Amino acid sequence: MPTLILDKKSVKALLSMSTTIGAVEQAFRDWTDGKGTMPAKSYLSLEKGDFRAMPAALPGAAGVKWVNVHPQNPKLGLPTVMAIIIYSDPETGYPLAIMDGTDVTAFRTGATAALASKYLARPDSHTLGLVGAGRQSYTQITAHAELFKLGTIKAYDLNPAAVEKVIKAFPQLKIVRSSLEDAVSSDIVCTVTPARGPVVKKAMVRPGTHINAIGADAEGKEELEPSVLKGAVVVVDDLRQAAASGEINVPVAQGLYSPGEVYSTLGEVVSGKKPGRKDPNAITIFDSTGVAIEDVAIAKLVYEQAKNETHMTVDLVG
Amino acid sequence: MPTLILDKKSVKALLSMSTTIGAVEQAFRDWTDGKGTMPAKSYLSLEKGDFRAMPAALPGAAGVKWVNVHPQNPKLGLPTVMAIIIYSDPETGYPLAIMDGTDVTAFRTGATAALASKYLARPDSHTLGLVGAGRQSYTQITAHAELFKLGTIKAYDLNPAAVEKVIKAFPQLKIVRSSLEDAVSSDIVCTVTPARGPVVKKAMVRPGTHINAIGADAEGKEELEPSVLKGAVVVVDDLRQAAASGEINVPVAQGLYSPGEVYSTLGEVVSGKKPGRKDPNAITIFDSTGVAIEDVAIAKLVYEQAKNETHMTVDLVG
Numbered sequence: 257m258p259t260l261i262l263d264k265k266s267v268k269a270l271l272s273m274s275t276t277i278g279a280v281e282q283a284f285r286d287w288t289d290g291k292g293t294m295p296a297k298s299y300l301s302l303e304k305g306d307f308r309a310m311p312a313a314l315p316g317a318a319g320v321k322w323v324n325v326h327p328q329n330p331k332l333g334l335p336t337v338m339a340i341i342i343y344s345d346p347e348t349g350y351p352l353a354i355m356d357g358t359d360v361t362a363f364r365t366g367a368t369a370a371l372a373s374k375y376l377a378r379p380d381s382h383t384l385g386l387v388g389a390g391r392q393s394y395t396q397i398t399a400h401a402e403l404f405k406l407g408t409i410k411a412y413d414l415n416p417a418a419v420e421k422v423i424k425a426f427p428q429l430k431i432v433r434s435s436l437e438d439a440v441s442s443d444i445v446c447t448v449t450p451a452r453g454p455v456v457k458k459a460m461v462r463p464g465t466h467i468n469a470i471g472a473d474a475e476g477k478e479e480l481e482p483s484v485l486k487g488a489v490v491v492v493d494d495l496r497q498a499a500a501s502g503e504i505n506v507p508v509a510q511g512l513y514s515p516g517e518v519y520s521t522l523g524e525v526v527s528g529k530k531p532g533r534k535d536p537n538a539i540t541i542f543d544s545t546g547v548a549i550e551d552v553a554i555a556k557l558v559y560e561q562a563k564n565e566t567h568m569t570v571d572l573v574g
Numbered sequence: 575m576p577t578l579i580l581d582k583k584s585v586k587a588l589l590s591m592s593t594t595i596g597a598v599e600q601a602f603r604d605w606t607d608g609k610g611t612m613p614a615k616s617y618l619s620l621e622k623g624d625f626r627a628m629p630a631a632l633p634g635a636a637g638v639k640w641v642n643v644h645p646q647n648p649k650l651g652l653p654t655v656m657a658i659i660i661y662s663d664p665e666t667g668y669p670l671a672i673m674d675g676t677d678v679t680a681f682r683t684g685a686t687a688a689l690a691s692k693y694l695a696r697p698d699s700h701t702l703g704l705v706g707a708g709r710q711s712y713t714q715i716t717a718h719a720e721l722f723k724l725g726t727i728k729a730y731d732l733n734p735a736a737v738e739k740v741i742k743a744f745p746q747l748k749i750v751r752s753s754l755e756d757a758v759s760s761d762i763v764c765t766v767t768p769a770r771g772p773v774v775k776k777a778m779v780r781p782g783t784h785i786n787a788i789g790a791d792a793e794g795k796e797e798l799e800p801s802v803l804k805g806a807v808v809v810v811d812d813l814r815q816a817a818a819s820g821e822i823n824v825p826v827a828q829g830l831y832s833p834g835e836v837y838s839t840l841g842e843v844v845s846g847k848k849p850g851r852k853d854p855n856a857i858t859i860f861d862s863t864g865v866a867i868e869d870v871a872i873a874k875l876v877y878e879q880a881k882n883e884t885h886m887t888v889d890l891v892g
Binding site (some may be wrong): 257261263264265293295296297298299300301302303304305307309310311312313318320322324325326329332334335337338339340342344346347348349350351354356358568570571572573574 | 575579581582583611613614615616617618619620621622623625627629630631636638640642643644647650652653655656657658660664665666667668674676886890891892
C-alpha cells in the first residue's frame with residue numbers, strides 16, 4: 257500500500273479557503289462534542305530554535321504535525337517556520353500521506369480567525385485592520401474576504417515595503433497603508449506581529465471592535481495592552497495553551513488577568529454551547545494559539561482530494 | 575533544498591547492527607551527559623489503537639518518530655506497528671529525511687538490549703534464552719551475536735512454528751527449541767512477549783542471570799514475577815516511562831515494587847556514572863521501554879549514509 261507524498265506546490269494547489277473555513281468549523285464542533293482527541297503539544301527546545309509535535313484525531317482522520325520555529329533562518333535564506341504533516345488512517349495507523357504543512361498552517365490560522373470573526377464580530381463588519389503585514393497577514397485577508405463584504409482593508413506595519421507587497425498581492429481588494437491607530441479603528445482587527453509587548457493600546461480600541469490576536473504563540477509574546485482584555489469578551493482556541501503561550505500568557509503571569517475571566521472556547525461558541533456576540537458595543541477578542549485539530553482537519557481535506565489525482569507515491573512502510 | 579525519502583527497503587539496506595549498537599551507546603552517553611533532549615512521548619489513544627509522537631534531539635540530530643500500535647491489524651494483512659521518522663536539522667529545522675521507522679525501531683530495540691547485556695551480563699555469557707520467538711526476537715539474536723560469543727540459543731514460544739521460523743532465519747547460529755524453564759536457565763535471557771502477567775517465575779531464574787525485559791511497553795503489561803525484581807539489580811532506560819509502562823509498571827501499581835528500588839538508568843551505566851555488574855551471582859534486569867533518542871541516533875546513522883547515495887528526493891517544504 258503506498259503513501260502519498262504531497263510537496264508544497266501540490267498542497268498549495270489543493271488548498272481552498274472556503275473549504276478550509278468549513279473544515280475548521282466542523283473540527284471545532286467535533287472536538288467540543290467529544291469526537292476529537294488532542295493531547296498536549298510536545299515541545300523540543302534547542303539552541304537555535306524549537307520543534308513542536310502536534311498530534312490529533314478527528315472522525316475519520318488522525319495525524320501529527322512536526323513544525324519548527326528557527327528565528328535566525330531568514331539570514332540563511334530559509335523560512336523561520338516549516339511544517340510537515342503525517343496523515344494517518346485512525347483505523348489501522350497506516351500513513352496515508354506525508355505532506356508539506358507550512359501552507360496548511362497559514363491557511364488554518366487565517367480560517368480559524370475568520371471563523372472567530374463570524375461568531376464574534378458585528379455581522380455588518382466591513383472594515384478590516386491589519387496590525388502587521390508579514391506572511392501571516394495574507395491568509396487573514398483571504399479568509400475574511402471569504403466571509404465578509406469588505407470595504408477598506410487598513411494595513412499597518414513598521415516596514416512600509418511589507419504593506420506595499422500585500423497591496424500588490426491582492427489587486428482585487430481595496431487595501432491601504434495606514435497608521436497603527438487607523439488600522440485598530442476597524443470593525444475587525446487582526447494582530448499578526450512577533451511583538452513581545454503591547455502594540456495595541458486600550459485608548460485605540462473602539463466599542464464594538466472584534467480583535468483576532470494571532471501573534472502571541474509562545475511564552476513572553478504579547479500584542480495587546482492587558483487593559484484591552486479587561487472587560488472584553490475573550491474567546492480562546494484552547495484555554496491551557498492560551499494561558500501558557502497565547503495572548504493572555506503575559507498578563508496571566510503578571511497577575512493582571514486570570515484564565516477564569518475567559519468567556520469561552522471557540523469550540524463552545526461554534527457548537528452553540530455559548531452564544532457569540534450579544535452586545536453590538538462589546539469588545540470581543542479571539543486569542544489564537546493554533547491547535548492540532550485544525551491541521552488534521554485540513555490535512556484530511558487535502559488528502560481526500562489528492563487521493564483521486566495523480567501524485568507521487570512511495571511504499572514508505574512496506 | 576530537497577528532502578530524502580527513504581522507504582522500508584532503503585532503510586533496511588542501510589541498517590547494520592554493529593554501527594547501530596555503537597550509535598545507541600553514544601546516544602545514551604550523550605543524553606546522560608546533558609547533550610540530548612527528550613520531552614515526554616505524546617500519546618493519541620483511539621478506538622482501534624494508539625499513536626505515539628516521540629521527539630528527541632542529540633548533538634547534530636533532531637527528529638520525531640510517529641508510531642502506531644493497532645492490535646487488530648494482522649487480520650487486515652497489515653503490521654500491528656508501523657513507524658515513520660522525520661529527521662530534521664537541529665540548526666535550521668529543515669526536514670532532511672523522511673524514513674520508514676519500523677525496522678529502525680526493531681534494530682534499536684535489539685541494539686539497546688545487547689548494550690545492556692554488555693554492561694550487565696557476565697562477560698563470559700555464552701547462552702542466550704529467548705522467551706518469545708516473534709518479530710522482536712530477531713534483532714535480539716542479531717545484536718547479541720554481535721557482542722557475545724554465543725554457543726547455544728534456546729528459544730521458547732507458545733507457537734512452535736515461530737521457533738522453527740527463527741531457526742531457519744539464522745542458519746549460521748545454533749538455535750534450539752526449548753522449554754520455558756530451559757530458555758530462562760541461560761546466561762542472558764530476553765523476554766519478548768505481549769504478556770499481561772508473569773511468564774518468568776522466580777524459581778526459574780539462576781543466580782548470575784541477566785534478563786532483558788523487552789515486552790512490557792504499556793500499562794498492564796508484565797513478563798516477570800515481581801519477586802524476580804526484588805533483590806535484582808534493575809536498570810531502566812527511562813525511569814518515568816518504566817514506572818508508567820515498563821516491566822516494573824504492574825508491580826509498582828500493586829505496591830509490590832517501588833521506583834526507588836531501581837539501581838540506575840542505562841545511560842548512567844554506559845557513561846560510567848554507575849558501575850555495571852559487580853557481583854557474578856547477582857541477577858540483573860534491564861527494563862526496556864524504548865526511548866526516542868535511540869530512534870534519532872539511528873535515523874542520523876541512516877541519513878548520513880543515504881545522503882551520499884542516490885535516493886528519492888522531493889522539495890517537500892519548498
